[in-house]
Each structure stands twice: as C-alpha cells, then as structure tokens.
Amino acid sequence: xxxxxxxxxxxxxxxxxxxxxxxxxxxxxxxxxxxxxxxxxxxxxxxxxxxxxxxxxxxxxxxxxxxxxxxxxxxxxxxxxxxxxxxxxxxxxxxxxxxxxxxxxxxxxxxxxxxxxxxxxxxxxxxxxxxxxxxxxxxxxxxxxxxxxxxxxxxxxxxxxxxxxxxxxxxxxxxxxxxxxxxxxxxxxxxxxxxxxxxxxxxxxxxxxxxxxxxxxxxxxxxxxxxxxxxxxxxxxxxxxxxxxxxxxxxxxxxxxxxxxxxxxxxxxxxxxxxxxxxxxxxxxxxxxxxxxxxxxxxxxxxxxxxxxxxxxxxxxxxxxxxxxxxxxxxxxxxxxxxxxxxxxxxxxxxxxxxxxxxxxxxxxxxxxxxxxxxxxxxxxxxxxxxxxxxxxxxxxxxxxxxxxxxxxxxxxxxxxxxxxxxxxxxxxxxxxxxxxxxxxxxxxxxxxxxxxxxxxxxxxxxxxxxxxxxxxxxxxxxxxxxxxxxxxxxxxxxxxxxxxxxxxxxxxxxxxxxxxxxxxxxxxxxxxxxxxxxxxxxxxxxxxxxxxxxxxxxx
Amino acid sequence: xxxxxxxxxxxxxxxxxxxxxxxxxxxxxxxxxxxxxxxxxxxxxxxxxxxxxxxxxxxxxxxxxxxxxxxxxxxxxxxxxxxxxxxxxxxxxxxxxxxxxxxxxxxxxxxxxxxxxxxxxxxxxxxxxxxxxxxxxxxxxxxxxxxxxxxxxxxxxxxxxxxxxxxxxxxxxxxxxxxxxxxxxxxxxxxxxxxxxxxxxxxxxxxxxxxxxxxxxxxxxxxxxxxxxxxxxxxxxxxxxxxxxxxxxxxxxxxxxxxxxxxxxxxxxxxxxxxxxxxxxxxxxxxxxxxxxxxxxxxxxxxxxxxxxxxxxxxxxxxxxxxxxxxxxxxxxxxxxxxxxxxxxxxxxxxxxxxx
Numbered sequence: 055x056x057x058x059x060x061x062x063x064x065x066x067x068x069x070x071x072x073x074x075x076x077x078x079x080x081x082x083x084x085x086x087x088x089x090x091x092x093x094x095x096x097x098x099x100x101x102x103x104x105x106x107x108x109x110x111x112x113x114x115x116x117x118x119x120x121x122x123x124x125x126x127x128x129x130x131x132x133x134x135x136x137x138x139x140x141x142x143x144x145x146x147x148x149x150x151x152x153x154x155x156x157x158x159x160x161x162x163x164x165x166x167x168x169x170x171x172x173x174x175x176x177x178x179x180x181x182x183x184x185x186x187x188x189x190x191x192x193x194x195x196x197x198x199x200x201x202x203x204x205x206x207x208x209x210x211x212x213x214x215x216x217x218x219x220x221x222x223x224x225x226x227x228x229x230x231x232x233x234x235x236x237x238x239x240x241x242x243x244x245x246x247x248x249x250x251x252x253x254x255x256x257x258x259x260x261x262x263x264x265x266x267x268x269x270x271x272x273x274x275x276x277x278x279x280x281x282x283x284x285x286x287x288x289x290x291x292x293x294x295x296x297x298x299x300x301x302x303x304x305x306x307x308x309x310x311x312x313x314x315x316x317x318x319x320x321x322x323x324x325x326x327x328x329x330x331x332x333x334x335x336x337x338x339x340x341x342x343x344x345x346x347x348x349x350x351x352x353x354x355x356x357x358x359x360x361x362x363x364x365x366x367x368x369x370x371x372x373x374x375x376x377x378x379x380x381x382x383x384x385x386x387x388x389x390x391x392x393x394x395x396x397x398x399x400x401x402x403x404x405x406x407x408x409x410x411x412x413x414x415x416x417x418x419x420x421x422x423x424x425x426x427x428x429x430x431x432x433x434x435x436x437x438x439x440x441x442x443x444x445x446x447x448x449x450x451x452x453x454x455x456x457x458x459x460x461x462x463x464x465x466x467x468x469x470x471x472x473x474x475x476x477x478x479x480x481x482x483x484x485x486x487x488x489x490x491x492x493x494x495x496x497x498x499x500x501x502x503x504x505x506x507x508x509x510x511x512x513x514x515x516x517x518x519x520x521x522x523x524x525x526x527x528x529x530x531x532x533x534x535x536x537x538x539x540x541x542x543x544x545x546x547x548x549x550x551x552x553x554x555x556x557x558x559x560x561x562x563x564x565x566x567x568x569x570x571x572x573x574x575x576x577x578x579x580x581x582x583x584x585x586x587x588x589x590x591x592x593x594x595x596x597x598x599x600x601x602x603x604x605x606x607x608x609x610x
Numbered sequence: 611x612x613x614x615x616x617x618x619x620x621x622x623x624x625x626x627x628x629x630x631x632x633x634x635x636x637x638x639x640x641x642x643x644x645x646x647x648x649x650x651x652x653x654x655x656x657x658x659x660x661x662x663x664x665x666x667x668x669x670x671x672x673x674x675x676x677x678x679x680x681x682x683x684x685x686x687x688x689x690x691x692x693x694x695x696x697x698x699x700x701x702x703x704x705x706x707x708x709x710x711x712x713x714x715x716x717x718x719x720x721x722x723x724x725x726x727x728x729x730x731x732x733x734x735x736x737x738x739x740x741x742x743x744x745x746x747x748x749x750x751x752x753x754x755x756x757x758x759x760x761x762x763x764x765x766x767x768x769x770x771x772x773x774x775x776x777x778x779x780x781x782x783x784x785x786x787x788x789x790x791x792x793x794x795x796x797x798x799x800x801x802x803x804x805x806x807x808x809x810x811x812x813x814x815x816x817x818x819x820x821x822x823x824x825x826x827x828x829x830x831x832x833x834x835x836x837x838x839x840x841x842x843x844x845x846x847x848x849x850x851x852x853x854x855x856x857x858x859x860x861x862x863x864x865x866x867x868x869x870x871x872x873x874x875x876x877x878x879x880x881x882x883x884x885x886x887x888x889x890x891x892x893x894x895x896x897x898x899x900x901x902x903x904x905x906x907x908x909x910x911x912x913x914x915x916x917x918x919x920x921x922x923x924x925x926x927x928x929x930x931x932x933x934x935x936x937x938x939x940x941x942x943x944x945x946x947x948x949x950x951x952x953x954x955x956x957x958x959x960x961x962x963x964x965x966x
Binding site: 444447448451455536540547565566571572578580581588592593 | 626627630631634635638754755757758759760761762763764766767769770774900901903904905907908911922923926927934937938941942945946949
C-alpha cells in the first residue's frame with residue numbers, strides 16, 4: 055500500500071473513533087465512569103504533580119495520627135476540631151551559617167559579667183559537620199586573685215504559640231562543644247581491664263583535663279512568666295564529660311549532641327518519659343495545657359559558669375550549633391497522617407497507581423488468555439474443545455482466594471507476581487463466553503462463504519470471527535478490572551503487600567494493625583477510592599456493552 | 611435423550627471433574643516449595659542423627675517418602691473415605707476440626723446467601739417492572755456501590771459505627787465470650803435420666819426455654835453485622851442479574867397474553883416472568899452456595915468469626931498442606947455438587963431443555 059492510502063485509512067479510523075466517542079459520551083453512566091477513571095489515571099500517572107512527598111519514606115511530616123487540617127476551620131457542630139495545631143518551625147535557621155541568619159532569629163541574650171555571646175564563624179575544629187557558624191559563649195577572667203563566682207547567662211528565643219491545643223510532640227536538638235583553660239589532674243587507679251591471672255591488678259595512671267571554670271548547661275522551655283522546665287539533658291542520661299548535675303567539668307575534645315533529637319509528646323523519648331514520671335501527665339499537656347493556650351513561650355539555653363579558681367586567669371568557651379525546635383502539629387494536609395506521620399493524601403495518590411496498574415494489566419492478561427483459549431476451544435475440533443472446557447471447569451471449582459494467597463505466599467509478595475496470578479486464574483469465565491460466541495459464529499453464512507473460497511483456519515479466525523468477538527473483549531476488559539482491584543486490596547489488607555509500594559489495601563491494613571479506627575479520615579478514603587474506581591469500570595463496561603453490542607439486546 | 615440418561619451423564623461428568631480436580635489439587639501441593647518437615651525439626655538442638663530420625667518418622671507418618679503414584683493413590687483413597695489425616699501444625703484430625711468450624715461458616719454464609727438471593731431477586735423483579743424510573747436507577751446504583759465496596763472495608767466501617775460508636779453490636783466473635791467459661795454455655799436441652807433404670811431406658815429430654823432463647827439471641831446478635839456485610843456484598847449481583855433476565859422475559863409474548871387474560875401484575879411478575887427468567891439465577895445461586903465454605907475468609911477475619919475462614923488463614927500461614935488439601939477438596943466437591951443440583955433443577959423448571 056502507498057503512504058497516501060495509509061494516511062487515508064488512518065484518517066478514516068480516527069474519524070470512526072471520534073464518532074464512537076461521541077456516541078459513547080451520550081451515555082451518562084459511561085461518561086461518569088470515564089471521568090472517574092481519567093481522574094484516577096491522572097493521579098496514577100503523575101502523583102508528583104499533586105504531592106511532593108513519598109508515600110512510604112516521607113515519615114514524620116507532622117504528628118502521628120494527625121487529623122486533616124481543614125477540620126480546624128469547621129464548626130464543632132459539624133465535627134470540626136478548633137483545638138488542632140499545625141506544624142510550627144520555631145527556629146528557622148538552626149545551623150546559623152552566616153551572621154545574617156543568626157541575627158534573623160532575633161535571639162534574646164541575657165549577658166553577665168565576664169561573658170560574651172555572639173555569632174562566630176568557627177574554626178575547622180569547631181565545625182565537625184562542615185558547616186561554618188555557631189553561637190559562641192565566652193567566659194573570660196584575666197585578673198588573678200578574685201573569682202566571679204557563679205555567672206549565669208541565657209540565650210533564648212521568644213515565640214507565640216497561636217493554637218488552642220498542644221502540639222503532637224516537639225523536637226528539639228542541640229550540639230555543644232566546650233573548650234577552655236584546664237588543669238591536668240592525674241591519679242592512680244586499678245586497671246579496669248586487667249590482664250588475666252594477675253593479682254592484685256596493676257595500677258595505671260589516669261589523667262583528666264579539668265576545666266578551671268566548669269559550665270552547667272541546660273535547655274529550657276518557659277511558658278508565659280515563670281513556668282519553666284528543663285527539657286535537656288534528661289536527668290537520667292549523663293553526657294560525656296559532664297557530672298550527673300549536667301555540669302561540664304572535663305575537656306573531651308568532642309561534640310556533645312542530643313543524638314536523636316529529643317522529643318516530648320507522642321513519641322517515647324528519655325525526656326518524655328522523665329516528664330511523665332515527674333508529673334504523671336501526658337508530657338504534651340504539661341508544657342502546653344489547653345487552658346493556658348495560646349500563650350508566649352521561650353525556648354532557650356541557660357549556661358552557668360562556676361568560677362572558683364582565683365589563682366590564674368580562666369577562659370571557658372562554649373560553641374552552640376544546630377540549636378533547633380520544631381513543633382509537630384496535630385493536623386496536616388488534606389487527609390492527615392498515618393501512624394508514622396506519613397501523608398495520607400500522598401498514599402492515596404500512589405495507591406491509585408497500584409490499583410490501576412494491577413487492575414488493568416491483570417484484566418488485559420486474563421482477557422487475552424480467555425480470548426485465545428475461547429477461540430481455540432470454539433473453533434477447533436471436539437476433542438480439543440472437550441479438554442479445554444474440562445480444564446476450565448477444573449479451575450473454576452477451586453476456591454480462588456485461598457489459592458491466590460497460597461501462590462502469593464510461595465512466589466513472594468510482589469506486585470508483578472500478583473498480576474500474573476490474577477491473569478492466569480481469571481480467564482475462565484471469559485473463555486466460556488468467547489467459546490459460546492464462536493460456536494454460533496462459525497455456523498454463520500459468512501464463515502461458510504469464506505471457507506468456500508478456500509480461506510484457512512487462521513484467516514477465518516483472525517479476519518471473520520475475531521472482529522465479531524472484539525466488542526465482547528472491550529466490555530470484558532472493563533468489567534474484569536474491578537475484580538482484580540478488589541482482589542489486590544484484599545490481599546494487601548491480609549498482609550500480602552509489596553513492601554516497596556503503598557496501595558489502598560495496605561493503607562487499610564495499616565489502620566487495622568495500628569488500631570487507627572478512630573481516625574475516620576484514614577479509614578474512609580481508601581475504601582471509597584476502591585469502590586469508586588471499581589464502580590467506574592463497571593459503569594464503563596455496561597456503557598460499552600450498550601453501545602457496542604446492540605444486537606445482543608435488541609428486544610429491550 | 612431421557613431424564614435418566616441425562617442424570618447419568620451429569621453424574622459421570624461430575625465424577626470425572628472431581629477426579630481431575632483431585633489430581634490438580636495433588637499436583638499443586640506436590641510442587642509447592644518449602645518442606646513442611648523442616649518446620650518441625652530444630653536445626654540447633656539435638657544431634658544430627660536425632661534430627662534424621664525425626665525427619666524419617668515424620669516422613670513415614672505423612673507418607674512423604676513413598677513413590678509418587680503410591681502417594682497419589684493413597685491420597686485418592688483418603689479423600690474418598692474422608693480420611694484427611696492430621697494437621698501438620700496442631701496434630702489434630704482435620705476431619706474433626708472441619709466439623710467444628712463448618713457450622714459457623716454455614717451459619718454466616720448460608721444465612722447471608724439466602725438473604726441476598728431473596729432480596730436481590732425480589733428487588734430485581736420490582737426494578738425490572740418499573741425500569742427506567744428513579745427507583746430503578748437508584749436501586750441499580752446502590753447495588754453497584756455495594757457490589758464494588760471491598761467487604762473488609764465495609765466490615766471495618768460497620769464495626770466502627772455500630773460497635774464502637776453506637777455500641778449496638780459486639781465487635782467480634784460468634785457468641786458472647788463468657789459462654790466459653792466452664793458451665794456457662796447455654797444448654798437448650800438437658801437429659802434427665804434420673805428416673806431411668808438399667809432395664810427400662812427412660813430418658814427425658816427437657817427443653818430449657820430461657821436457655822434456648824439466650825442461645826439463639828446470642829448467635830443472632832453476634833452474627834448480625836457479618837451477615838449484613840455479606841448480604842450487602844452479594845445482593846447486588848443477584849439484583850442486576852434478575853433485572854437483566856426479567857427485562858428480557860417481560861418482553862415475551864406470553865406476558866402480554868397473561869396480562870390480557872387479566873392475571874394480576876404480581877402473578878405476571880413472579881409466576882410467569884420470573885419462572886422463565888430463573889435459569890441464570892439458579893446457576894448463580896448454585897455457585898454461591900458451592901463457594902459457601904471458602905467465600906467468607908475476609909469477612910470472618912474482620913469480625914474474628916470462629917469459622918473456616920480463620921482456620922484457612924491459619925493453615926496458609928503455617929503451610930499446613932494436609933488441611934489445605936482437604937479444604938480445596940471439600941470446596942471443589944461442594945461446587946461440583948451445587949452445579950449438579952443446578953443442572954437437575956434446570957430440567958425440572960424448564961422442560962424444554964434438551965437433556966444432553
């Protein structure tokens with residue numbers, strides 16, 4: 055054929071398709087189904103357009119089990135919850151790389167005799183993470199013969215907490231490096247790791263560099279005027295180089311960090327437990343009691359330099375870096391968060407991807423299998439037909455879900471395995487339909503005519519019979535999608551989900567596994583999505599059936 | 611071909627199908643990777659020899675070491691004589707376990723299937739009668755919605771709403787958990803044998819009305835939510851099918867004749883039209899009843915129902931192959947039986963059917 059005739063043909067096909075779409079869209083149910091499917095397909099194809107998070111790895115976006123944030127603005131009569139709080143970043147630039155970023159935080163500095171607090175670029179030694187800049191607190195006494203005694207300074211940031219309910223948790227962090235003049239003290243102790251079979255154990259010399267002016271440091275949180283709590287370090291946790299009271303006495307040449315950020319709230323942490331033990335209350339409600347909110351808060355650090363050695367000039371320098379506070383809210387996004395603080399809206403979007411992927415591929419596979427098997431059974435001889443139909447019956451009487459689960463357990467919880475299994479176990483009904491259609495088609499005059507002019511089996515099947523069953527294929531493609539989608543959801547809900555992918559069934563599995571039943575915004579959307587998309591495909595299938603197979607239902 | 615040879619032919623077909631399914635069932639579990647014996651041998655404790663001996667005993671006990679044809683024959687014999695052997699996991703006879711769990715599942719699935727068929731067919735007939743109206747489209751839409759809702763999600767929502775929030779129904783189980791305490795199970799019948807002597811066996815059965823009511827009420831109360839879930843899930847299919855076949859039947863000439871004779875509309879619908887439209891419904895109902903035993907795994911898991919579903923789930927998780935084999939056999943058997951019954955019913959309802 056020439057290129058021109060190809061073009062003509064393509065043009066004709068295109069026109070035909072356009073006419074078909076026109077007729078199809080007149081069918082209201084079909085149009086509704088198509089709209090829903092297109093919507094979900096958009097979510098599935100480009101979820102990153104709608105969300106910037108990952109459904110599985112983006113943890114701790116807000117508090118755990120956070121509610122949708124629009125609930126804040128709803129009147130309480132309609133189930134609104136005005137006490138919900140949003141995420142709040144108190145310190146904008148915790149790693150203060152430049153003087154400007156330090157100034158922009160508006161720290162309140164309470165200085166005292168002999169102490170200066172300022173931003174410092176820091177040297178290589180004092181910047182272990184490679185980022186320059188820190189807060190430098192320097193205590194310096196040059197005169198000899200007197201001491202300054204206990205000198206206390208504070209650096210804090212004031213902020214207003216605008217919500218009427220506590221945050222889900224707060225996360226603070228700090229890194230400290232302490233340097234200064236020190237005296238070396240040496241004494242003898244028994245070797246703590248003695249060589250075996252030596253008694254008495256040999257003695258070794260231990261030398262410790264003791265600061266001339268040790269410094270006591272703690273992080274505090276203050277509500278309003280006077281209600282003040284030490285929040286770090288936890289009293290039960292002794293830091294390196296510090297004594298149990300939290301005073302840094304020894305030079306260690308190491309950064310002291312609040313390794314995992316210290317949290318108070320829904321997450322269990324050392325300081326949170328200590329708070330709970332001290333007050334017997336949920337730590338969230340100790341610092342943020344709802345009847346005292348909204349309120350002004352101070353987040354800061356208090357340093358007390360203990361200067362007792364008057365015999366020489368002393369200097370102690372404290373480098374403070376990564377001093378941070380984040381308040382994680384009790385509400386987030388459109389649908390809130392799950393038990394790990396992951397965005398539920400993102401999970402819904404990515405769930406559409408899995409559902410459509412599984413549903414479409416499994417239905418294509420099963421329909422193609424059913425078509426081929428049905429054509430063979432219907433058109434070839436009696437023996438082949440009989441064998442194929444007994445095989446079909448055999449598969450039809452087995453309980454599908456247990457079989458699926460067993461085979462999934464054997465093959466491994468992988469989405470591709472599931473698609474193959476759903477396809478291989480789902481062709482029987484369609485094969486029967488095609489076979490019965492072929493049985494009547496092959497007695498029709500046009501097939502006889504084709505035979506009479508000497509057409510081969512393959513030609514008759516592909517040119518005369520296949521076009522006549524294609525309408526069934528389209529309908530079956532649409533109507534077998536919901537089964538696959540629901541099967542995938544059921545398997546995921548039972549725990550056979552691909553660990554690398556989030557699906558709607560897995561979201562519901564998370565609900566049951568973490569008893570999130572009270573969060574309706576977590577339970578309802580995935581189920582509704584499954585139902586919506588399943589229904590959309592059923593509607594589409596019915597509409598296709600009405601448009602494509604008018605002959606089959608002439609008498610209506 | 612007469613009715614008798616038709617029945618004989620169906621029986622032969624069913625039997626062949628049964629043998630084929632049994633073979634498939636055998637093959638599925640034979641090719642399954644994962645050696646169940648290794649589950650029962652501690653790889654750390656004991657000597658190498660002891661482990662070997664244990665493995666040998668287990669192999670002999672379960673007949674795993676024999677050549678394949680002998681294994682297959684023994685398997686066939688066992689299946690036909692209902693000797694399913696002992697479970698790999700609990701070492702209890704599978705047949706007795708099945709007998710314990712099956713009634714619960716039959717109560718759940720049987721009840722909901724019957725309800726679904728009744729509701730589905732009745733509403734389907736009514737909807738077909740008034741097709742095109744608002745009633746029709748709303749019923750079709752709701753049944754489509756329930757048909758496409760996943761059962762586990764429906765169950766979760768029902769538990770949240772009716773059990774947790776409203777407190778109307780229990781959260782789980784098939785009966786009050788207090789019944790399992792010793793002496794607490796309601797006894798509807800007591801045997802009074804005090805007056806009987808060894809010579810004259812004179813046993814009195816006493817019906818305890820109060821206990822009977824407690825028993826029935828306890829089961830009804832606990833089964834309400836799961837039965838409702840399954841009914842809602844299943845009725846949509848029957849409604850749509852009944853509607854489709856009824857619409858077809860209502861266009862037939864004999865309907866016009868019947869109306870012309872002055873037959874009441876109810877009789878036209880349910881006597882004339884429904885009878886002719888019922889063949890696909892019977893096929894579907896037979897399939898529903900056939901898959902009754904395995905059809906409620908998910909619903910039973912949601913409601914912690916002590917039926918076959920939970921047992922299957924446990925067996926799958928523990929690779930309890932004999933139990934699963936028995937289960938597949940029983941499900942296949944009941945489906946084949948249900949299909950057979952449906953075939954016979956065809957002959958009874960529609961005498962036009964050519965036997966054969």
